[in-house]
Amino acid sequence: MEEIIKVENLCKIFTLHVLRGKMITGCKNISFSLPRGAFLGLLGPSGVGKSTILKCIYRTYLPTSGFIRYLSPSCGEIDLARASDYQVLQVRQEMSYVAQFLRIIPRVPAIDIVAERLWQQGWAVEEGRQQAGEYLTRLGITRKLWDAYPVTFSGGEQQRINLARALITRPRLLLLDEPTASLDAENKRVVLNLLAELKSAGTSIIGIFHDLEAANQVVDNILVLESSLDWKK
Amino acid sequence: MVPEKNNLLLEVKELVKVYGSQCSYCLKLTGAQAERQLCPECGSVVACNRISLKLHAGEILGVVGESGSGKSTLVRCLYFDEEATGGEAYLACYGEGKINILQENAQRKRYLCNYLLGIVYQNPQLGLNFNFSCGGNIAEKLLAAGVRSVDQVRQSAARLLVKTEVPVERMDELPGNFSGGMQQRVQIAKALAHNPPLLLLDEITTGLDVSVQARVLDLIRQLQHQMGIAMLVISHDLGVIRLLTDRTLVMKNGQVVESGLTDQILEDPQHPYTQLLVNSLL
Ligand SMILES: Nc1ncnc2c1ncn2[C@@H]1O[C@H](COP(=O)(O)OP(=O)(O)OP(=O)(O)O)[C@@H](O)[C@H]1O
Ligand SMILES: [Mg+2]
Ligand SMILES: [Zn+2]
Numbered sequence: 001m002e003e004i005i006k007v008e009n010l011c012k013i014f015t016l017h018v019l020r021g022k023m024i025t026g027c028k029n030i031s032f033s034l035p036r037g038a039f040l041g042l043l044g045p046s047g048v049g050k051s052t053i054l055k056c057i058y059r060t061y062l063p064t065s066g067f068i069r070y071l072s073p074s075c076g077e078i079d080l081a082r083a084s085d086y087q088v089l090q091v092r093q094e095m096s097y098v099a100q101f102l103r104i105i106p107r108v109p110a111i112d113i114v115a116e117r118l119w120q121q122g123w124a125v126e127e128g129r130q131q132a133g134e135y136l137t138r139l140g141i142t143r144k145l146w147d148a149y150p151v152t153f154s155g156g157e158q159q160r161i162n163l164a165r166a167l168i169t170r171p172r173l174l175l176l177d178e179p180t181a182s183l184d185a186e187n188k189r190v191v192l193n194l195l196a197e198l199k200s201a202g203t204s205i206i207g208i209f210h211d212l213e214a215a216n217q218v219v220d221n222i223l224v225l226e227s228s229l230d231w232k233k
Numbered sequence: 234m235v236p237e238k239n240n241l242l243l244e245v246k247e248l249v250k251v252y253g254s255q256c257s258y259c260l261k262l263t264g265a266q267a268e269r270q271l272c273p274e275c276g277s278v279v280a281c282n283r284i285s286l287k288l289h290a291g292e293i294l295g296v297v298g299e300s301g302s303g304k305s306t307l308v309r310c311l312y313f314d315e316e317a318t319g320g321e322a323y324l325a326c327y328g329e330g331k332i333n334i335l336q337e338n339a340q341r342k343r344y345l346c347n348y349l350l351g352i353v354y355q356n357p358q359l360g361l362n363f364n365f366s367c368g369g370n371i372a373e374k375l376l377a378a379g380v381r382s383v384d385q386v387r388q389s390a391a392r393l394l395v396k397t398e399v400p401v402e403r404m405d406e407l408p409g410n411f412s413g414g415m416q417q418r419v420q421i422a423k424a425l426a427h428n429p430p431l432l433l434l435d436e437i438t439t440g441l442d443v444s445v446q447a448r449v450l451d452l453i454r455q456l457q458h459q460m461g462i463a464m465l466v467i468s469h470d471l472g473v474i475r476l477l478t479d480r481t482l483v484m485k486n487g488q489v490v491e492s493g494l495t496d497q498i499l500e501d502p503q504h505p506y507t508q509l510l511v512n513s514l515l
Contacts, residue, residue: 017505018512059494061501085480085494086289105476107451119458 003071004173004204005057006033010066010081012052026052026061032223036071039195039205041215044225050208051100054175056081057206058097059088070173093121096166100177100208102158104150111136111146114164121169135164138194140187155182163191167198174198176207180214192218241325242463243288243311243431248320248335250306253277255318265485265506270301280306282487283320290325290430291461295474295495297510298484304467305355307484308433310335311465312352313342324349326430347377351424355436357416360423361408367394367419368404371426378427393422397452414445421452425462432464438473450476471514475499483507 012026027049034040042050055061057068059080068080072091080088096117105113114135115128123131136146139160145153150161159182166174179195180188195218199205209215215222251259256275263270263279270279280303288294296304310317321333327349334345354360361370371390380386391401397418408416417437424432434453438446450473456462457477466477474481474495481498483491483506491504502508 014501017508055500060496062493062497062503085492088494089479107447 002036003033004036005071005206006067006069007031007053007057008067008069010053010056010068011064012049012056012061013064025049027056027225030066030225034204034206036204037199037202038221039199039207039219041219041222042206042208042225043210043212043215043222048225050225051177054097054177054206054208058092058095058175059083060097073172094172095175096169096171096173097175098162098166098177098179100181102150102162104158104161106151107149109147110141110150110153110161113150113161114168117165117169131168132164135168136161138190139164140190156184156187159183160187160191163194167194170198170201171203174203174205174207176205178208178210181210188214240290241287241330242290242292243286243325243465244321244323244330245284245286245307245311246321246323247283247285248281248307248310248322249279249283249318250281250303250310250315251277251279251318263487265488265490268486270303270486279487281310281317281320284484284487284489286482286489286492288431288463288465291463292480293457293464293466293478295478295481296465296467296484297469297471297474297481299510300469302484303487304469304484305435308352308435308465308467312346312350312433324431347374347379348427349429350431350433351427351429352433353417353420353424353435353437355439357408357413357420360420361416363407363409365407366405367399367408367411367422370408370419371423374423374426389426390422393426394419396425396456397422398448412445413441414449417441417449418452421449421456425456425460428460430463432462433467434464435467436469438470439468453477471499471511483510 008031010030011028014024014026016022030053044050052061056063057080063081066081069077070080070091071077072094075087075091078087111129111132114132118128118131141157141160150158163179180191183191192214254275255277256272258274259272259277259279260282262272262274264282272279284307298304306315309315311322317335320335322335323330324334327334327345368390371393372386375386375389391404394401394404399415399418399422408419438449468474478495481495482489483504485506491507498507499511502511
């Protein structure tokens with residue numbers, strides 16, 4: 001099967017100049033590959049480097065060494081560890097990344113935060129909003145919150161806004177950092193269903209999970225990261 | 234592979250601006266490494282020390298750095314308020330991108346400002362004529378860009394004020410009657426009058442109340458969505474940069490010390506100075 005992403009010996013070391021050059025290991029010698037359309041779960045103790053891996057793939061972090069080979073319809077095979085900023089911006093249009101912690105755009109109503117991703121892809125304003133409304137409804141965000149600013153939302157509501165924003169574009173590659181962490185059982189189920197749906201429509205997914213039970217319902221494969229910074233299948 | 238040169242709008246190569254007599258050591262003895270901008274040999278101030286950048290059509294590029302690092306000088310050289318000491322700048326929509334605009338004569342530079350470039354300054358006094366009404370300020374720009382009919386000028390001015398959320402019924406008042414935030418909006422309306430492909434924004438929210446800042450930033454975001462104008466956004470405020478830009482340059486002592494995707498600059502800054510900057514924010 002064709003691979004959409006292949007990570008080889010990925011290392012990320014932070015050099016903190018403000019702390020006299022102190023070095024911190026984000027992740028070390030990570031290798032794995034993701035077949036197209038598959039769902040890979042990342043598990044492991046806190047601080048082991050799970051978020052770091054996702055951020056290196058999205059290039060919010062600049063990898064220190066190793067390769068992240070990504071197969072893109074628009075760019076061919078590119079190494080995200082070394083691609084230019086413009087290449088990364090281009091490839092990001094095919095991806096969605098849901099961060100562990102929220103960073104919501106201020107003073108933008110919930111529905112527009114979600115619709116914005118479609119507008120960027122050239123959708124008309126009203127169509128974008130309508131589609132956003134459908135996702136919000138499915139994710140159980142009631143209509144009375146659509147016009148409100150998400151800064152005041154609960155953790156679980158914010159997480160669902162973020163998910164709606166990521167899923168609505170039906171990305172080729174979806175990167176999820178603890179997507180169900182602040183959700184109750186019912187909402188967790190809804191989100192897992194949506195992910196399964198997206199996957200069967202062809203999206204490839206890498207997701208970090210705390211809870212093995214949730215992970216097991218949706219993933220094809222699990223990568224367990226250990227504190228020794230080795231990994232095994 | 235994505236063609237790197239695809240829809241490049243502005244390319245600046247090694248732009249230099251020295252204030253003072255200038256000697257052959259100026260560039261070597263100043264900059265981020267030397268941690269100074271004052272040439273120890275001749276006492277000149279090197280405001281911009283070989284700055285290069287690329288801006289693509291429709292893109293918003295941020296430039297951050299401490300005050301005095303040369304951000305404003307860069308923009309003012311690009312708008313010809315200051316004459317660059319050296320370097321090159323090319324605009325894709327001018328002379329097929331083959332003419333160094335920094336070397337053009339005064340008349341051609343005026344053409345560039347009237348047709349292809351817009352600027353908004355931190356201080357509205359610089360961007361607006363306080364003896365003209367708001368409408369008059371915009372009209373001035375429209376006339377310079379070749380609009381001739383009086384009716385059309387008034388209509389366009391009114392439309393621009395609506396777009397920038399300035400009450401149209403106040404269009405005949407002097408800018409001095411307005412609050413700082415409103416003056417900034419009028420300045421933005423004026424800068425947009427001739428529909429330039431490139432807008433230069435120099436610390437446009439500095440000194441405004443936080444809530445007023447927010448509205449001006451929202452306006453910029455809106456304009457970018459609606460019109461897809463490329464912008465060079467100068468700010469020392471990382472919050473502004475985070476909100477508006479995809480890519481960011483970090484300047485120190487007249488040089489670019491780091492550039493990258495804005496989220497990467499903020500979350501994984503590489504240069505010691507950028508780390509300091511980000512850490513003082515959080
Ligand atoms: N931007 C950064 N600068 C410096 N160190 C960082 C940065 N990001 C992560 N680290 C460090 O890298 C290591 C791995 O962190 P990471 O966030 O990837 O862990 P994680 O496995 O996602 O943990 P959790 O399960 O708690 O979310 C930690 O020691 C962390 O402190
Ligand atoms: Mg994490
Ligand atoms: Zn000198």
